[in-house]
Amino acid sequence: MRVVVTGATGNAGTSVIGALALDPAISRITGAARRLPGPGVGRAEGVQWETADVDPGGSDLDALLRGADAVVHLAWKFQPTHDPVETWRTNALGSIRVFEACARNDVQVLVHASSVGAYSPGPEDGRPVDESWPTHGWPGAAYTREKAYLDGFQRANPSMRVVRMRPGFLFKRAAASEQRRIFAGPLLPWWLVRPGLLPAVPGIRGLRFQVLHTDDAADAYRAAVVRPVRGPFNLVADPILDSGAVGRLLHARTVALPAAAARSALSAAWRLRLVPAAPGLLDAVLRLPMLDAGRARTKLGWIPQHTALEAFEEFLAGLREGAGANTAPLAGAGGRAGGSGSQNATGQGPVKWTHGRV
Structure with missing residues (x-):
């Protein structure tokens, strides 16, 4: 089986490449990205x-x-x-280009990254939802609009086996520097994220979120490629986290902060271009449903090997170390290839480097 992975040099991509390489049913893997990784990645x-x-x-x-x-x-x-038009071109229109190319070239299996963000706001009682929950996203955030927009391709292409993965927040050590750049920007000194150094963390009311180690998500992607499954799969690990859990990991007390105050502060910082995360993203996160991953456990035989706390602890350790990997998306703190404590993305044998015409 030949598998092509787009976005293969990022957080999920490097882990998916590694998981696929361990499956004997997969004979050939092509990793595709706008910028090829440096030596030592994807081996x-x-x-x-x-x-x-x-x-x-x-x-x-x-x-x-x-x-x-x-x-x-x-x-x-x-x-x-x-510039939401630019992200729309890549995330919505670019994804559709990939999907349509799959159909034209008789690709039998398409597994694509949906998200918890594709779902409509969760029920008021906070109960976990399965894959039947509506997928209208939250209209105030580009990310959730784009993820929800891509959810209907299976209906238009019933002959193709289409799988949509809907994970919670994906963390691993090597992605810490990338995620700091994407969401926090320069206002978060990475060396401060150390137990005992921060006296307090904001306890945003209503904030609950689910975390999964990226390598565990990658194993679910691998299973979806080789097993005769289709449709959406929720991917999360226990336990559900909140501000209190983050505070305990950092040995810091939690100071209550109303969601409206947190949004106002984020909005001001975003407008001043001090942080890259838009306030609409916080609005979306506060409305995310909690997910039930029972379908993935049953149909994919999938069991996460890390708890949510372990995955988040690894992310915090990566922040402190400025960790990364030798790819453009995963560059370590200060732009260093790999950063402190960097890890190879797959840990396998030699790589064949092919600069194609695409």
Whole structure:
């Protein structure tokens, strides 16, 4: 089985490449990204790398996907949040280009990254929801609009086996510096995120979220490629986290902060371009449903190997170390390739480097 992975150099992509390489049913892996990784990344036996841009007017996706049995589509752009048209071109229109190229080239399996953000706001009683919960997103955030927009491709292409993965927040050590750049920007000194150094963390009322280690999510992607499944899968680990859990991990007390005050502060900082995360994203997070991952456990035989606390602790450790990997998205703190404490994304054998025409 030949599998093509788009967005293969990011947080999810590097882990998915590693998980696929361990499955004997997969004979050939092509990793595609706008910027190829540096030496030492993606060392899985038999992996080939191709440059590819999914944006409208970008690469020849037919050339990339021709002969593929399965495609894992992970390419995504979180910024610039001040220009939602640019992210829409990549995330919505670019994804549709990938999906349509899959259909033209008779790709039998498409597994793509949906998100908890695709869901409509959760029930008021906070109960976890399964995959039947409506997927209208939250209209005030570009990220949730874009994820919800892509949810209907299966209905238009019933002959293709389409799987939509809907994970919670994905964390691993090597992605810490990337996530700091995407969401916090320069206002978060990474070396301060150490137990005992911060006296307090804001306890935003109503904030609850679910976390999953990226490697565990990657194993679910691998299973979805090789098993005869289709449709959406929620992916989360226990326990559900909140501001109190973050405070306990940092040995800091929690200071209550109304959601409206947190939004006002974030909005002011965003307008001044001090932080990259838009206030609409906080609005969306406060409305996210809690997810039930029972379908993934039953249909994929999937059991996460890390608790949510372990995944978040690893992320915090990565922040303190300025950790990363030798790819453009995962560059460590200060732009260092890998940063302090960096890890190889797959830990496997030698890589075949192929600069294709796409």
